[in-house]
Amino acid sequence: MGMNTFLGMVIAVVVVWFFVWRYMRELKRSEARAKEATERAKLRSDGPRAQHPHIDATHCIGCAACTAVCPEGDVLAMVGGKAAIVNGYKCIGHSLCEEACPVGAITMVMAGPSVGADMPALSAEYETSIENLFVAGELGGLALIKNAIAQGRDCVDTIADRLATQHLPKADAGVYDVLIVGAGPAGISASLRAIERKLNYVTVDEGEVGGTVAKYPRQKLVLTSPVEFPMYGKFKKTELSKEELIAFWAKVLQRADFRLRKGEKVENIAKGPDGIFTTETPQGHYRSRAVVLAMGRNGSPRKLGVKGEDQGKVMYRLIEADHYVGKKILVVGGGDSAIEAAMGLAHQAGNRVTLSYRKEAFSRIKERNARRIAEFMRAGKVDVLFDSMPVEFRPEATVLEVKEILREIPNDYVWIFAGGEPPSAFLKKIGVAFGMQDITSKGSEEAKGATLSRSRASGPVAEEIAK
Numbered sequence: 001m002g003m004n005t006f007l008g009m010v011i012a013v014v015v016v017w018f019f020v021w022r023y024m025r026e027l028k029r030s031e032a033r034a035k036e037a038t039e040r041a042k043l044r045s046d047g048p049r050a051q052h053p054h055i056d057a058t059h060c061i062g063c064a065a066c067t068a069v070c071p072e073g074d075v076l077a078m079v080g081g082k083a084a085i086v087n088g089y090k091c092i093g094h095s096l097c098e099e100a101c102p103v104g105a106i107t108m109v110m111a112g113p114s115v116g117a118d119m120p121a122l123s124a125e126y127e128t129s130i131e132n133l134f135v136a137g138e139l140g141g142l143a144l145i146k147n148a149i150a151q152g153r154d155c156v157d158t159i160a161d162r163l164a165t166q167h168l169p170k171a172d173a174g175v176y177d178v179l180i181v182g183a184g185p186a187g188i189s190a191s192l193r194a195i196e197r198k199l200n201y202v203t204v205d206e207g208e209v210g211g212t213v214a215k216y217p218r219q220k221l222v223l224t225s226p227v228e229f230p231m232y233g234k235f236k237k238t239e240l241s242k243e244e245l246i247a248f249w250a251k252v253l254q255r256a257d258f259r260l261r262k263g264e265k266v267e268n269i270a271k272g273p274d275g276i277f278t279t280e281t282p283q284g285h286y287r288s289r290a291v292v293l294a295m296g297r298n299g300s301p302r303k304l305g306v307k308g309e310d311q312g313k314v315m316y317r318l319i320e321a322d323h324y325v326g327k328k329i330l331v332v333g334g335g336d337s338a339i340e341a342a343m344g345l346a347h348q349a350g351n352r353v354t355l356s357y358r359k360e361a362f363s364r365i366k367e368r369n370a371r372r373i374a375e376f377m378r379a380g381k382v383d384v385l386f387d388s389m390p391v392e393f394r395p396e397a398t399v400l401e402v403k404e405i406l407r408e409i410p411n412d413y414v415w416i417f418a419g420g421e422p423p424s425a426f427l428k429k430i431g432v433a434f435g436m437q438d439i440t441s442k443g444s445e446e447a448k449g450a451t452l453s454r455s456r457a458s459g460p461v462a463e464e465i466a467k
Contacts, residue, residue, distance in 0.1 A: 053066070053075070053076065053085060053097050053098065053106045053107070053108060053109075054106070054107050054108070054109040055076075055082075055083050055084065055085065055105060055106055056105045056106075056107075057082050057083075057105075058138070059103050059104070059105040059340075060082045060083050060101075060103070060105040060319075061102075061103055061105075061318050061319055061320070061321040061340075061341065061344040062078065062081040062082055062083070062319060062320040062321050062322050062323075063102060063321045063322055063344045063347045063348065064078050064083070064322055065100040065101060065102060065344075065347055066083050066097035066098075066100050066101050066106055067083065067097075068100070069096045069097060069099075069100040070096065070097055075097075076097060078322075081319065081320035081322070081323075082319075082320075083097075083105070083106070095108050102340055102343040102344045102347060102372065103340035103341070103343075103344055104336075104340065104366065104368060104369070119140065119434065119435070120135055120139070120140060120427055120432050120433070120434055121432075121433045121434060121435055122135055122140055125154070125155070125158045126140060126151055126154065126155050126158075127158070128427075128432045128433070129431075129432055129433035130271060130430075130431060130432060131275075132159070132162075132168060132169075132275070132277070132289065132290040132291070133269070133271070133277070133290070133291050133293070133432070134155040134158070134159070134290070134291065134292045134293065135155075135292075135293045135294075136148065136151040136152040136154075136155050136186040136187075136189075136190060136292055136293070136294040137151060137152065137182075137184065137185065137186030137187075137294050137296065138186075138296055139293060139294070139295060139296060139423055139427075145185050145227065146227040148184065148185040148186035148189070148294070149185050149186065149188075149189040149227050149228070149229060150189075150227075151186055151189075152180075152185070152186035152187060152188070152189035152190035152191075152193065152292065152294055153189045153190065153192075153193045153228075153230055155190055155292045156178065156190050156193040156194050156197060156199065156292065157193065157197070159177065159178050159199070159289075159290045159292075160197040160199060162290075163177060163199070163289075168275075168289045168290060169274055169275030169276055169289055171276060171287075171289050174287065175276060175287045175288060175289060176200050176201055176202050176286060176287065176288040176289070177194070177199040177200045177201055177288065177289050177290065178190075178194060178199055178200075178201045178288055178289065178290045178291065178292060179201070179202055179203075179204070179277065179279050179286050179288035179290075179291050179292070180194070180201060180202070180203040180204070180291075180292045180294060181203075181204055181205075181266050181279070181291065181292065181293050181294060181295050182203075182205055182293065182294035182295035182296060183203055183205035183207075183260060183262075183294075184294060184295075184296055185245075186292075186294035187203055187205070187292075187294035187295075188229070188249070188252060189229055189230060190203075190292050190294055191203045191252075191258060191259075191260075192229060192230040192231045192232070192252070192258075193230040195230075195231060195255075195257050195258070196230045196231055201259065202259045202261060202286060202288075203258075203259060203260045203261070204260075204261045204264045204266060204279070204281060204286070205260065205261075205262055205263075205264070205295075206263065206264060206265035206266070206300065207262070207263070229248075232248075261281075261283075263283075264281040264282070264283050265281060265282065265300070266279055266280070266281055266295075266426075267280050267281060267282065268280045268429070268430065269291060269430045270430070275289070276288070276289060277289070277290070277291050279291065293427075295423060296423070300420050300421045301316035301317070301416070301418070301419075301420040302418040302419045302420045303316075303416070303418070304332070304390060304416060304418060306390050306391065306392060306393060307391075307392045307393065308392050308393030308394055309393055309416075311393055311395065313393075313395075313411075313412065313413050313414055314393055314414045314415075314416065315413070315414070315415050315416070316415070316416050316417070316420075317415075318341045318344065318345070318415055321341075321344040321345050321347070321348055322348055324345060324348055324351065324413065325348045325349050325350050325351060326349065326350035326351065327350070327351050327352075327411075327412040327413060328351075328352045328354075328410050328411045328412050328413075329345050329351055329352065329353045329354070329411055329412065329413050329414075329415070330353075330354050330355075330356060330390075330398050330409055330411040330413070330414045330415070331345070331353065331354070331355045331356070331414075331415045331417070332355075332356045332357075332390055332414065332415065332416045332417065332418070333355075333356075333357065333416065333417030333418055334355075334357035334358070334359060334362055334363075334365075335364075335365065335417060335419070336365050336366055336369050337417040338355065338357075338415075338417035339355070339362070339365060339369045339373050340369065341415055341417065342355045342373070342376075342382050343369075343372060343373065343376055343381075343382065345415075346376055346381040346382050352383075353381070353382045353383070354382075354383045354384075354385060354409055354411070355382055355383070355384045355385065356385050356388045356389070356390065356400055357384065357385070357386055357387075357388065358387070358388065358389050359386065359387065360386050360387050361386060385400065385402050385407075387402065387403045388400045388401065388402040388403070388407075389401050390414075391406065393414060394408075396410060396411075396412075397409060397410045397411060398411055398414060
């Protein structure tokens, strides 16, 4: 090997080493700046302000389209079946995630990641702007089941601590310590905690017994860590099927001290001058010293009244669309929610999606949705049947009347989007404030200290589920 060749190799090695060294130096500087920015953000009450995706978790259906198109690689990630910002400082604002989202759950904003004008303002104890009125579960913006369970439990703990320190209004006979609205995961957890803390409570739910859980719109409830129900201990599994949750629900219903008033829809909640709440339902009214709202984010869906609609395969809300693959699916409705759900499900591998709409054409939908559903129809990803209505839901098919002709459409799952009453309207009606507000705990410092220091240990493990 000649001298010139040797010198060339040395120079090449030096050049490569220089560029590698410079790259590593810049990478370390970038990481240091990101870490510094993160630490600064922790000191601010309103969070970092920068251009980034704002994700409406209540509309995200978990299709992962946004994470797939992000050229930065890891700005977004799927966390518990929902899109989440994990490295916001890497975002350069190209908006591809916003374009890819089939349900319009992502917008590019200049604000803190937690800002949400459509969410009730809550304190650290999940208390609303109305003293002793609490919100637990997805109604407060977090849809994960483990969060709902923890929040329902913690709300009751706060109430029990205030009772112990006499920081709740005095009550006469016939007044409950707490009224719980809703019998989903948050409501069940709150009810069991009320039993455990020996509170005088009652739980009301507008649905049938088990209806809340039976209609839970997930095949599997994927948990990031084991969850703990009061009185029953930890579910050690990180995956629960809907059937397993229903089995647990049946055990809870057998308890003599589980006080559920089924089929009662709460129409109004008012707080009197004495601090006592009056909760009205069509069947009567209840008076309580505190209220926990655990009624979910989706409100009361409108049903079609069609034969077979009570089957478990018929649902009214879609989350975690990526859990449904290789299935025959029917979506009923012609609004934005139905179209977005159909597109989100069609995005998953192997799904055959049919969309049934009673009118002859879509009307009053977002321009974005009109454009995208047309693309899905041309590509054969969604089969749209206009002028059609379900006549009967059967175990393996749905009978549709299409242009006055009966057709049987095979399907594994059905989603109905026929509208309903959103809970946000109810919250505003009873006076709950929304958006970012400074709500501090109204309980005593002594009560808060007890809440923070108390052990969360519960009773024996539910062996049937914790195996």
